Amino acid sequence: MKKILAVQITALILISGVLGGMFVFTDVYDEAYSRIVSVICLSCIKLNRVYSIDYEFETANQEPHPEFIIDDLEKGPIFISFRTDVCDYCDYMEPLIKQIFNLSFEKEDVFSKQINFSDTDITFYHINKDHAEAELKTLQPYYDIDGDEAVPMFTIITLEYHQGIILPYYLTFYGILDPNYTDEQRIEEITNNILNAIELYKENRQGFIPEDFKK
Amino acid sequence: MKFQIKRYIAQLLFLISANLGAFGLKTGFCYPFFYCNACPASTSACPLRAIEVGVFNGEFKWKLITYPLFILGTVGVLTGRAVCGWACPIGLLQRTTGKVPIKLKRKYPFLKKIGQHKIESYLRYTKYFVLIGLVVIIPIFIAFMFTDICPVGVLTGTIPILTLNPGLFIPNSFFYIALVIFILFFILIFLVERGWCRYFCPVGAILAPFNKVSFLHIYVDKTKCVYDYKCSLVCPMGIDVPNMNRDPECILCGKCINACVKNAISYRRI
Numbered sequence: 267m268k269k270i271l272a273v274q275i276t277a278l279i280l281i282s283g284v285l286g287g288m289f290v291f292t293d294v295y296d297e298a299y300s301r302i303v304s305v306i307c308l309s310c311i312k313l314n315r316v317y318s319i320d321y322e323f324e325t326a327n328q329e330p331h332p333e334f335i336i337d338d339l340e341k342g343p344i345f346i347s348f349r350t351d352v353c354d355y356c357d358y359m360e361p362l363i364k365q366i367f368n369l370s371f372e373k374e375d376v377f378s379k380q381i382n383f384s385d386t387d388i389t390f391y392h393i394n395k396d397h398a399e400a401e402l403k404t405l406q407p408y409y410d411i412d413g414d415e416a417v418p419m420f421t422i423i424t425l426e427y428h429q430g431i432i433l434p435y436y437l438t439f440y441g442i443l444d445p446n447y448t449d450e451q452r453i454e455e456i457t458n459n460i461l462n463a464i465e466l467y468k469e470n471r472q473g474f475i476p477e478d479f480k481k
Numbered sequence: 482m483k484f485q486i487k488r489y490i491a492q493l494l495f496l497i498s499a500n501l502g503a504f505g506l507k508t509g510f511c512y513p514f515f516y517c518n519a520c521p522a523s524t525s526a527c528p529l530r531a532i533e534v535g536v537f538n539g540e541f542k543w544k545l546i547t548y549p550l551f552i553l554g555t556v557g558v559l560t561g562r563a564v565c566g567w568a569c570p571i572g573l574l575q576r577t578t579g580k581v582p583i584k585l586k587r588k589y590p591f592l593k594k595i596g597q598h599k600i601e602s603y604l605r606y607t608k609y610f611v612l613i614g615l616v617v618i619i620p621i622f623i624a625f626m627f628t629d630i631c632p633v634g635v636l637t638g639t640i641p642i643l644t645l646n647p648g649l650f651i652p653n654s655f656f657y658i659a660l661v662i663f664i665l666f667f668i669l670i671f672l673v674e675r676g677w678c679r680y681f682c683p684v685g686a687i688l689a690p691f692n693k694v695s696f697l698h699i700y701v702d703k704t705k706c707v708y709d710y711k712c713s714l715v716c717p718m719g720i721d722v723p724n725m726n727r728d729p730e731c732i733l734c735g736k737c738i739n740a741c742v743k744n745a746i747s748y749r750r751i
Contacts (some may be wrong), residue, residue: 281551302534310634316650381610
C-alpha cells in the first residue's frame with residue numbers, strides 16, 4: 267500500500283508539476299490555440315473547399331485595410347500567401363507559388379518583397395503564422411472571407427472602381443483550388459488571377475488616393 | 482440506479498463543456514478525452530491532433546507532443562480511465578447504443594461470440610498499434626493519417642460542417658475512406674458494447690496504463706466475492722471483474738458496483 271501510494275504521489279507531482287511548468291514558462295497554450303483550435307482543420311473534416319473566386323471591396327472583418335497594405339498598394343498589386351508550419355496543403359502549394367514568382371524561400375520565412383511580374387511591381391508577402399510578428403499575424407482576418415483562418419490562404423489585392431471612387435479590391439482563395447485541377451492548371455489559374463489584378467490595377471491606379479484610406 | 486444517473490449527468494455536462502465553442506469559448510487546452518477540434522463548437526484541441534502536429538514530418542515539437550500527454554497523465558494519475566466512463570462524449574454515444582448489442586445477442590445467439598471470443602483479449606491491443614502507428618509513426622514519415630480517417634472527426638466535424646455550410650465544401654481524397662470507417666465504427670458500437678473504447682480508441686490507449694497507478698480505482702474484496710459473475714455480465718468493457726486488479730481496460734463506470742449483491746466491489750481513492 268505504501269509503495270503504490272509513493273508511486274502515485276511521485277507520478278502526480280512529476281506529471282502535474284511539468285504540466286504546470288509548461289503553462290507558466292512556455293507558450294504551449296497559445297501554440298495549441300493558434301495551431302489547432304483556432305484554425306479549421308480540413309484534413310480532420312476530410313473536406314476541401316469548393317473553389318470559387320469572388321472579388322470583394324469590404325474587408326472580411328469590416329476594418330479598414332492596414333496602412334502598410336495601403337502603402338504597398340501605391341506601388342502595385344499585392345500577393346499574400348498565408349501558411350503555418352504544419353500544413354499539408356501549404357507544402358503542396360508552396361512549390362507552385364515559388365515557380366509562379368520565381369522565388370526561393372523556406373517555409374518558416376516571413377517576409378515581404380517587391381518583385382517584378384509581367385513588367386509590373388508586385389509586393390509579395392509570405393506569412394508563416396507560426397513565426398510572424400503581431401502585425402502580420404493579425405493580417406489574415408482582414409482578407410479571410412470564410413472567417414476560419416484556414417491555411418493555405420492566398421490573397422491578391424488590387425484596385426477597382428466602386429460608386430465613384432477607387433477602392434482596394436481583393437480576392438482570396440484557399441487550399442489547392444479545384445481538387446480536380448492538375449498542377450499546371452493551378453499555376454495557370456493563379457497566374458491568370460495575378461494578371462487580371464495587374465490589369466485592374468493599371469486601369470485604376472490614377473484614381474487611387476492612398477491618403478483617403480489612412481487614418 | 483441513482484449512481485448511474487449521476488454518471489449520465491456528468492457525461493452530459495462534459496458534452497456541453499466540450500462544445501462551448503458554439504458560444505465563442507475557444508481555449509488552448511487539450512481535451513482529456515476523445516473529441517474533435519474540427520467540430521464547429523469545440524472548445525479545445527484533440528490530444529491526438531496535437532501529437533500528430535508535434536511529430537509531423539519528423540519535426541519534433543516537444544511542447545506539442547508532451548502537452549496532451551501531461552494533461553492526460555495528470556487526469557490519468559488522479560482518476561485512471563474514469564474520464565472514458567464519466568466524461569468522454571464518445572463514451573456517452575456508446576453508452577446510448579450499448580443496449581443494442583445486448584438485445585441483439587439475446588435475439589441472435591450467433592452474435593454472442595462477438596466481443597467474447599478468445600482472440601478478443603488480443604484485439605484490445607489494436608488501440609496501441611493505432612496510437613503508435615497511425616498517430617505517431619505515419620505522421621513522422623509520411624503524412625497525417627489518424628485524423629484524416631478518424632470516424633469521430635466525421636461525426637463531430639464533417640457532418641456538422643457540411644450541414645452548417647451547404648455547398649462550401651467537397652470531399653477530399655480521404656473522405657470516402659473515412660466514411661467507410663465511420664460506418665464500420667457505427668456497426669461496431671451496435672455489435673459490441675463500447676467497441677470503440679475496447680479496440681481502437683488511441684486516447685484510451687494513453688490512459689489505460691494509468692489505471693495501474695491511479696488514485697481512484699475499482700476494488701474487489703475477494704473475501705466477500707461469491708464469483709457469480711453478475712458484475713462481469715454488466716461490465717461494458719467485458720472485463721473479468723472478480724479477478725481483476727486495476728485492469729487497464731476498466732473505465733470506472735461503476736456498473737459492477739451496482740450489480741454486486743454482496744457489496745464486494747467499491748471505488749477506492751488510494
